[in-house]
Amino acid sequence: MSTQTKIVPEISRSIADSSAIPNGSAAAAILSAGVGSIAVAIFDLAADKSAVAKDLFVFYKPTGALSGETTVAVLLWLAVWTILHWRWRKRNVSLPRINLVALALLGLGLLLTFPPIGDLF
Amino acid sequence: MEITAHSLWTLVHGMGFGALYLLAGSGALILLYLRFSTDGPAHTLPGDDYLLGIYFTAMAALAWLTVLSGTYIIYPWYRTAAPAGATNLAAFPRALLLSHPATRQWHLIGMEWKEHVAWIVPIAITMAAYVAIKYARDIRNHPQLRHSLYGFVIISLFAAGIAGFFGAMLDKNAPVDGGQTIQLIQGEK
Numbered sequence: 001m002s003t004q005t006k007i008v009p010e011i012s013r014s015i016a017d018s019s020a021i022p023n024g025s026a027a028a029a030i031l032s033a034g035v036g037s038i039a040v041a042i043f044d045l046a047a048d049k050s051a052v053a054k055d056l057f058v059f060y061k062p063t064g065a066l067s068g069e070t071t072v073a074v075l076l077w078l079a080v081w082t083i084l085h086w087r088w089r090k091r092n093v094s095l096p097r098i099n100l101v102a103l104a105l106l107g108l109g110l111l112l113t114f115p116p117i118g119d120l121f
Numbered sequence: 122m123e124i125t126a127h128s129l130w131t132l133v134h135g136m137g138f139g140a141l142y143l144l145a146g147s148g149a150l151i152l153l154y155l156r157f158s159t160d161g162p163a164h165t166l167p168g169d170d171y172l173l174g175i176y177f178t179a180m181a182a183l184a185w186l187t188v189l190s191g192t193y194i195i196y197p198w199y200r201t202a203a204p205a206g207a208t209n210l211a212a213f214p215r216a217l218l219l220s221h222p223a224t225r226q227w228h229l230i231g232m233e234w235k236e237h238v239a240w241i242v243p244i245a246i247t248m249a250a251y252v253a254i255k256y257a258r259d260i261r262n263h264p265q266l267r268h269s270l271y272g273f274v275i276i277s278l279f280a281a282g283i284a285g286f287f288g289a290m291l292d293k294n295a296p297v298d299g300g301q302t303i304q305l306i307q308g309e310k
Contacts, residue, residue, distance in 0.1 A: 020262035026252045030269050033248035037241045044237045062197030070192065070240045077244055095265035103272045106245065110280060113237040115230050 024088030027098045032084055034105030036077025041112035043069040045121055122308070126300030127198050134195055135288050138187035142242070143285055145180045146278040152176060153274065157260070157267050174254035181250045184243035184281070191239065191288075198297050199232070214295035227294050231287035239284035245277035 046053040047065040057068030111117050124132075156173060203213040210217040218228040249270050253260070260266050 021256060021259050023263055023266065025255055026263065026266050026269070029248045029251045029255075030273070033244050033273065036244040040237055040240045040244075060193065062200075063192055064200065066192060066196065066236055069237070070188075073240065074244070095263070095269070099265060099269045099272070102269070103276070106241065106273065106276050109241050110238060110276065113234055113241075115233045 022088075022090055022092050023095050024091040024093050025085055027093045027095055028081060028084035028088050030095075030102045031098050032077055032081035034102030034109075035080045036073055037109030038105040038112070039073035039076045039109075040070060041109045041118070043073050044113060045118055048118065049121070122306040123302050123304050125298050125302055127195075127297050129303060130190065130194050131292060131297050134187060134190045135285070135292070138183050138190065139281065139285050139288065142180060142183040142187060142281055143278065145176070145183065146274065146281060149176060149180060149274050150271075150278075153267070153271060170258040171254070173260075174250060174257060177246060177250035177253045181243060181247045184246050184277070187281075187284075188239050188243055192236070195297055196236065198299065199291075212299055214291070214297055217295040218291070224294050227287075227291055231291055235284045235287040235291070238280045241280045242277045242284070245273045245280075249273050249277075 043053075043057065047057050047069055048054075054065045057065035057072070059071055060067040152173060156169075198214075200215045201213055203210055203216040207213070207216075210220055215228055215232070218224045218232075252266060252270060256263065256266060260270075
């Protein structure tokens with residue numbers, strides 16, 4: 001009886017694993033979203049601290065530097081997503097670690113966009 | 122009853138796209154709980170596996186519409202520079218806020234935070250939509266993906282809440298107004 005209860009979960013786990021799509025595509029999307037979020041904050045800081053960066057980020061004059069900061073962050077996010085997706089799409093990667101890093105980047109992005117914290121740098 | 126074109130756009134941006142996103146976000150958390158909670162009700166509808174993907178896609182569309190309309194339609198009106206020597210700053214919300222010590226921080230903290238933090242929302246929810254569509258039924262085999270979806274949806278809601286709160290307060294202190302007047306209902310003579 002005890003052997004049977006041990007074997008059944010093993011079999012079901014094995015079936016679940018074999019039917020599962022590799023998690024690489026999801027990991028690529030998750031990590032790149034974290035990178036995109038922190039990029040918004042970093043480009044905002046760069047434009048705040050450097051007049052040259054601020055001028056460079058003016059893609060659309062009525063909106064000012066915000067247009068370039070967000071456009072470049074979105075392009076960077078999509079580029080990182082594409083590259084990671086290409087590399088990881090057929091693989092299983094360590095999702096707990098990716099989650100941790102991505103959520104940390106997301107949280108940092110949130111904090112660094114808060115002006116009193118951004119002004120510390 | 123009249124409304125100006127700028128006010129109408131502000132309404133569409135904030136009360137339309139933005140507020141709807143916040144409402145949808147609360148619904149998304151409930152949907153995630155119902156789909157993946159072990160003691161929650163089992164799903165029975167045939168298309169249920171794809172519901173989450175469709176729901177997150179609609180949220181992503183709302184998030185993109187919110188940031189794009191905010192950044193490229195309303196923000197330019199908000200930051201229009203006042204002519205030198207202007208005394209009535211009602212048509213220049215940014216200048217109006219900066220002209221009084223009591224309202225300066227609404228721009229320096231409120232708008233400065235809102236205009237950037239809002240952009241995290243579509244990035245986070247687009248990821249959630251992609252994962253929910255790509256993995257659909259298979260999400261059940263990836264418990265870590267569910268944790269990630271919860272995390273990103275909660276943080277995107279928090280970021281949208283910050284943007285929404287400051288958007289409302291900024292509009293209260295220095296409304297974006299102007300443009301063509303649209304008559305909604307003809308008044309009695």
